Every structure is written in C-alpha cells, then in structure tokens.
Amino acid sequence: MRRRRGGEEGMSVGNVDRPEVDPRSAMPFEVYSVEFSFPGSGAIPLKHHALSAPTPPSNSYESGGLLTSFLGGTTVPIPEYITGVRSEPAAFLIVTRPRIRAVFRKLSADAEGSYTIGAVGGFGGLLENPAYLQFPVSELSEPIEFDLAQPLPSGIGRFEFALDWTARGSDGLPRPIGSTQHTVYTLLDRPVAPWDVETPWIAALDLACEWAAGAMTKDAVAEAITRGLNSHPLLRYHGATTFDWSVYLLSNFLWLLDRGGVFHLNCTDCANAVVTLANLLGCNLYEGRVFDLTTRRFLKLAGNAGVDADWVSYEWNYHEIAWLEGVGPKSCVYDSCLHVDADVNDEDLLRVPRLPVRMPFPEYRDLLVAKGPCAPTRAPTRRPVA
C-alpha cells in the first residue's frame, strides 16, 4: 500500500455554480498569479524536503553534495500559483480567513481601468474587490489583495479547491478572467519543535493531515496520529532503531512508506513519528524514554488481538514513547507501537487491547510493566528531522 502523494487526493472544496457571465466579449486581462505567503497573511512557510526521491550517490568521498541534499530541500516558491507554470500548496491555521494577493496580466492594449474583481469556488470564493488596474511594461499589474469569503474549516485537513475568477467593468457584467487551482492545509496551531528550526515539509503534512483529518483539538490530533501509525499496514516492530537517534530520519520514513512493502521499526522510531507529525499540526509532545522494565504481555505492532502469539513480552533495555507537554510521573503518554492489555488479570485468557493515547503515565506503567522501575528519563527531546 502506498501513501498518497501530494496533489493526487485531498478534500475537494466548493463545487459551486459559476456566475452568469457575458460570453460576447472577453476581459482584456487575466489572472497571472496567486500568492498566499506574504507578510501579514498568516501563511505557514512550507518546503519540499530533500530525498522525497532519493538522490543519486556522489562519486566523491569529500563531496558535500549528499549532505546538502539531505539537509536541504526547496522552499515553496512565491507566488504559489502561476497560471500554466505551477500550483504549490499553502498552510494556515484552522478557522482563519486567509487574505491572498493576485497579479493580473494584460491581454490587450485597453486593459487599464476600474474593475470589480472576485471569484467563486472553494470556501465561498473571494469577496469582490474594486481595483484600478494599471499595467506597466511588464504587462503585469501590481498585486491586488482579496479576502476569502468564508473562514477555513475548524479541523485538520488538506483541501483542494478551484477559484473561478470574474471581473466587472463599467458595464457591470461579470466576465471570466481565469480559473485557478489551489491546495491548502489547515493546522490547529503553528508547528512546534522540531519544526521551529526546520521549515515544515509538504510530504510530512500530507501524511499528518491524512491521519488526523477532521481533528479539531490537539488531543484528537495526537490520538489520530498515534492510531494512524499503529494501524499502518506496512509497519512491524523490531528492536533496532531504524531511523537513527541523534536525528530523526523522517525523510527515510516517508520514503519507505512511499516505496511500499513492509518494514520494521522500533519504539524510538514510533515515538519520533508521533511527536514529529503531531507537533507539525500544532501539538506539544516530547519524546522520552523509560528504563529498566520487563513487560506484561502486550499486543505487538500489526498484531491480531485474537492470536495469542501476537501478545508478547519483552525485557527491555529502554522503551520510548511520546509524552504530552513534558516527561514526568504525572504526564500523559502516547505509545503507537503497542496495545497494552487493559485486563489486569494475567492468569486468564482474556486480553483487552488498548492503545495508550493520552494515558496517565502511572496507569500506563501499571498496564505495561510486569517488573522493573520503568523510570522516566529526565531528558525529553524533540529530535531534529533530516
């Protein structure tokens, strides 16, 4: 199973009736570009991370080429949309009403003049805006600002929508000036570390918004990400850390999901994924370890609760989980790599799988640990992504 790629799917918004337009004469200008990210717009900067498609190896040991590609990537170009050239996504907080900027291109000599310009389409389209358009030598107007007619949804999502633009001249008749296509992500809050030092990745947003689609609270987001990871059909558990520990190789994780085929990862990888993806949508989670524990039987990743062999027990060197707001004996935890047995009687055959989502740590410890102190670390982290 392959994870969807940006642009292939997403929630379509705003299939509305187009306004009646006068077909007899075309406007002397058209939409050239649409810009979401400018000072004061509230847009969250985005980038295409490196290694969404792995780079070819370098010939030279000393070359910095590979390293650059690993830590680099390409920020989304501004303006995001240029007719016939590109349509890049933008991200905003939920229930905000984005303001956009549009530039128009002259099509004939008599284009300069007063117009009322607007659009119908997703999110109610754009409120009409009167403007006097001038076209210098470049034949492109100055940017004109427009407000979305309705606020963005109140939950997490990835939305594709079209805007059908019209302009009214002195005769007051609306005439089409172009149709533009856009993708917008909605986040609960501005991204939290590790995204404070790294521009949010579009591929990570695709995955996080897919798993947490519709979530309206941070608790719901963290739970949805935890469940999304735990229920992913390609993931299996093993003991070794697959995506490094000094950084989190999110690029490799995304690549393997896109590649298809089962792959193994461990608790550190799972905690990294939950924290990194949930925080991308505005949550405030930390990665943190517990040490010295022998577990009760738990349902392993991708296990079938009805199969006794899928209920396993380990003596662990450590176990890593996601913590809400900080690590400590009174914090709540999210563990995407297992279901604990909520039936506390180990002698019978009854097992009740429960995914630890926002579970108070004392309860989690009681349900997971058979022996050992299971002492939390004092050093919570949010590993940088690479």
Add this chain to the structure above:
Amino acid sequence: MNEDLKARYDFASWGQDRQAAHVLLRGYKPWREDALDWRPEARHQLPEPDQRRLRRSFWSPPEDPERLVLIEVRETPSSSAAMACLLDVLGQNDHVRLPGGPAEIGDVCFIHPDEETPGVFWTTGNECVSLLSLGGKPAPVLEWAQRLHARMSTRPHVTEHALTIEPPRGLLAPGERSQVIVAWPSIETEEGFYQVFSDEAELSLEDDQIRILTPSSGPVAVEAFVVEPNRPTIAGLFESTVS
C-alpha cells in the same frame, strides 16, 4: 558513556585480542557484488556527533519489495571510537543485551536473537556497521556481513606502489602520534573507498588526516590503497624506523 551498558556488554574486553587498530578506512560503502547483487535503492550520508559520518543504504532484490536490507556504516576516527560507537548502537536497541555474533565477522560482533528480524552489528577497524533485515521477508544478513567485513579488512594484493605517502615531519618516536599524508587520488566509482594498513602502528584519523602511533621502537610500514570495483587497486607504501 552508560556504565550499566558497558557492564552488560563487557565492553572492557572488546578488541583486546584483535588487530582492530591496524586497519583504517575512509569512505567505505558496501559493494553491490558483496550484497548478492541486490539493488541499492537509496544511499544517504549525514554527520553524527563525535566526528562520526553515517552512510546509510537500503538494498532490495529486483521485483521483491518485501525483502529489504538497511546497511548503516558509521565512520569514526579510530577503532576504539568505532567500538564506542557500536556500544551506542547496541544501547539504541530495545533488547537488554544482544547475543554475540560469529567470531569471523568483525573485531567485535553482535546479532539479533533468533525471534527477531535478522540483524548484525560489528566493527571493522574504525568502521561501525549495522546490517538489518528490514523488510517483511528475512534476508541472509550474516552472509552479507561476512562479505562486507572481508572487503573492509582484507589487504589487497598489489605488485607496485604508485601512491605517494608523505612521511611525517621529524623522527618517529615510540608512543607519539605522527601524521602521514597520503596523496589520495579522486575516486572514480560510487563504491570506491580508501584503505590503510599497518602491522606495527595504530591508525587513526584526525581532521581527515591519518595518524600513526607505534608503541615501541623498530621498523614501521604503512600501506594505503584505493579500492574500487572492477578497477585496478592503487597502492602506496611508507616505511620507516621508530627510534
């Protein structure tokens, strides 16, 4: 370093009866011919703390995405640093203690237990290597590990020494580190790497330059190689006396 982890793995005994310090590698990458001709799907490189360089590569056979091997090679400044690195790697494993691996693989070697996905973790000279069967079907990682270790640790046979090795400035003294500068040529193929051997001197890297340390007086020889698949090996030899 975690003392409990050291004790669990008896770290003090690592490398005592081996020649780990007498092999040094730069830029080592697994060769396709050592990997059952599986295809390298992706290779990545990034820096790590403690002057380590991590090279990761994913391998799979044609037409079977359910088989997947991850090879991580962490290049460190010395064999002792490689062993410290291996301890770090083992410390990042959920298992309390992994079983020891076959004696013929590496200077020190551990493996995943039978009930786990196949995995081998070892050091060869200054390299710390992890080889994990990552996919849904197991891969013969022990066989791979033997081939990789052999490639890294085997001194090539050459008939001439065309590579220039600049001798250290001043006299070589017992117990003192000296720098030798190898005029490394550029590597033409993606799988090429550099190898250095010395039977007498301990080898290490400092600022990417080779350092030798000879514990006692006597002759010392350092031999350097540029090793590439399907290309003649280029070699250089430096000989001197420690007094």
